[in-house]
Amino acid sequence: MYSYTAFGLVFHSELELPSLPSGGDAAADVTITLGEINKQGLDELPVVKPFYHVGDDILWLHIPEVAKFLVEGGRAITVQPEPQAELSTVRLFLLGSALGALLHQRNNLVLHSNAVCVEGGCILVMGASGQGKSTLAAALHLAGHQVLTDDISVVTPDLLVQPGYPQIKLWEDSADRLKINTAQLSLVREPLKKYIYPLNADQFCNQPQPVKAMYILHTSPEGKFDVELLRGMNKLNPLRFNTYRSNYLEGLGLQAKQLSLLAKLAGNTPIKRLYRPEAGFEIERLVQLIKDDVATLGA
């Protein structure tokens, strides 16, 4: 068994997870085991779809030709790799959709978002895939900010963002724009030209942080840079829209709890839309826009 830590939890895992920092000797919050999943009763769960079945505290997920996962009670994941599946691919979905489900089961908010440290806490930058979140996280890292998490942000009920694990995943185009040399970097997954950019201990923030502000990253076809403050009820929908794997929530019976936690988070925190031009990258300008906005936040 390997011991790891991420998102404020200690994992004991039969599967090696090289991206995650060591959990030391601490007792496990979550166990990850390899083995055959007992399908009994899974077909009678309230939500049954071709690739996932969900019930109260239990989720079964099937990624074709990769693996099946059983995620139980926020405490255990059983991984059944398909024959011929590459372990690196199994890991990808374990740390993605399966872990997302587990974190939901533990009553956290799980958002499609990165989290980067600023004075007094952290900012979250969320948005749909391909909008530029990781590129921005990398740019803020290069500008001297510590990174808490790249892909998924986990907010615990005490409204703290938990540290993820010390890496940023970057497409080749983004790495080129940021002048990051990919020659020594591993690929996330052949043949996609997406790289794992590791962060060292100085570059990664391993302490939970309060949220100072949240941004939703949008591309602007008109070619504008802009920041737009959201107010009142308008704050909630972007958070719901950017909830990771929100399709699992209904089956898990968690929608009401989620909404209540989202409302609590939204109530306390400025949420703004951040627009960047669709073409003509100008990442430095975007970084400056954020820095300027964060400076207005106060302590």
Place this chain on the structure above:
Amino acid sequence: MDQANIYWLASYPKSGNTWTRAFIANLREDSDCPVPLNEIKTGAIASSKAWIERGLGFDVSELTIEELESLRPAAYLQLANKMTRINFHKTHDAYSFVSNGVPLFPTDVTRGALYIVRNPLDVAVSFSHHMGTSVDKAIRVMEDPEAGLAKGVKSYHEQARMRLMTWSGHVDSWLSAISIKRHISRYEDMRSNPLVAFTKIANFLELPSTEEKIARAIAHCDLRTLQAMERKGLFYEKPFKAERFFRKGQVGDWQTALSTKQVDRIIGKHGQMMEVLGYLNKAGSPDVLPLPQSPLWQAGESL
């Protein structure tokens, strides 16, 4: 459970798909004013990863092109199951089969497919402007059996890879899709005889088809109206490199825009399909307005 809830609106790029969707949006809206450009919403484009991901229920951003393609039929089955009314979804994909021989567009979910086709001579010109490249490049893309959109691996694409095949291959693939109900509409007929052409489209798609409603919808998506709207504000479907989305829309633009060599090359490669569609006369020369006596339409309207 009847899942046949989707009409696919299929075409090779630059063949009139957006114009057709503008017509559908205006027909459904049935209002005094034209539907604004950026509100022409039929359904998500078939290759939209966000839409496919909704159907599957797990992250697709790190799947390979081939893996994603083989999962698209299952995604559409799931999505169609949840539909409570008829949906229209655009596609530029050729009608093809995924790795295990299953059609990309499952027969069970397909209520029908409207296929819009345009003279490849005009398509080449329009495509080159749209891509911001030379006409020769556009012609080469139209000849490439491996041609596709959104197929690079160096950055994230919002869409799954769309197989185009060659222009002829694309048309042939939809003409040969005999397991689904299809209606073929020629861009040139939609321009020269809109009331007839668009009434056939409305009927096929089970949309309101009174002459009055159709005429009004046609007026609201008249090219000059669309161009005027685009001049007032950006149309989000315009690619960055293109100057405008609604450029000329002119039947026969190829006569001034293509050299003799380019015309000969296109006819050389696509002549057979052009003949089937009525884009070559009996002498084998291109006609500005396709003859209405095309063999395809003598066989019957709906296929």
